[in-house]
Amino acid sequence: MAGYYQMIEAGDGTVSFHLRAGNHEVILSGTVHHSRDAALETIEWIRNNAHERQHFEPRRTAGGGRYFVLQMPDGRIVGRSEVYARTSGVETGIASVQRNCASSQFRGLVRRMSFMA
Numbered sequence: 001m002a003g004y005y006q007m008i009e010a011g012d013g014t015v016s017f018h019l020r021a022g023n024h025e026v027i028l029s030g031t032v033h034h035s036r037d038a039a040l041e042t043i044e045w046i047r048n049n050a051h052e053r054q055h056f057e058p059r060r061t062a063g064g065g066r067y068f069v070l071q072m073p074d075g076r077i078v079g080r081s082e083v084y085a086r087t088s089g090v091e092t093g094i095a096s097v098q099r100n101c102a103s104s105q106f107r108g109l110v111r112r113m114s115f116m117a
Contacts, residue, residue, distance in 0.1 A: 003027070003100025005043055007036070008110040015039040019046070019079070019100060020107075027096045028070060028079040042078050046070065050101035056094050058087070066090045070097065 001022030008016045015036045019028040028046075033039040049055055050070055058068050065083035068090050072078060081093045 002105065003096075003103045004105035004107045005103065006108050006110060007039065007106065009036070011111070017043060019097060019103075021096055021100055026082065027093060027100060028081060030079045031077060045072065046078060046101050047104070051098050053094070053098075056097075058090050068094055 003019060003021050006018045006020055008018065010016075010032075014032045014034055015038070016032045017030040017039055018026045019030070021027050030039065030042060030046075033042065049072075055070055055072070056068050057071060058066065060066055061083055065085065066087055066089065067081045067083045069077045069081075070079040079097075081090070081097075084090050084093065
């Protein structure tokens with residue numbers, strides 16, 4: 001099953017999204033935008049560019065966990081992964097985003113009171 005995007009709208013009008021793998025797991029959490037159109041523009045950038053490894057940056061949490069961010073050439077972060085215990089998890093996560101990013105499918109809409117800061 002192919003991956004898909006899921007829009008998330010908060011009560012304050014901000015919008016984010018998840019890229020989910022075919023098994024429905026979140027493989028990339030998008031940054032918060034002030035409009036649905038802005039979130040859709042970011043998704044379009046991801047669809048066209050996330051297959052290129054150069055846009056991914058592995059990082060570490062203060063506690064030693066590993067994750068990655070997806071960023072535009074100007075350094076603006078457009079998405080973040082979950083935290084993994086091992087570097088191999090980061091590489092597997094990046095590969096999953098690269099396989100699923102071109103999806104044009106949208107499924108479901110989540111409404112929340114607000115986003116966590």
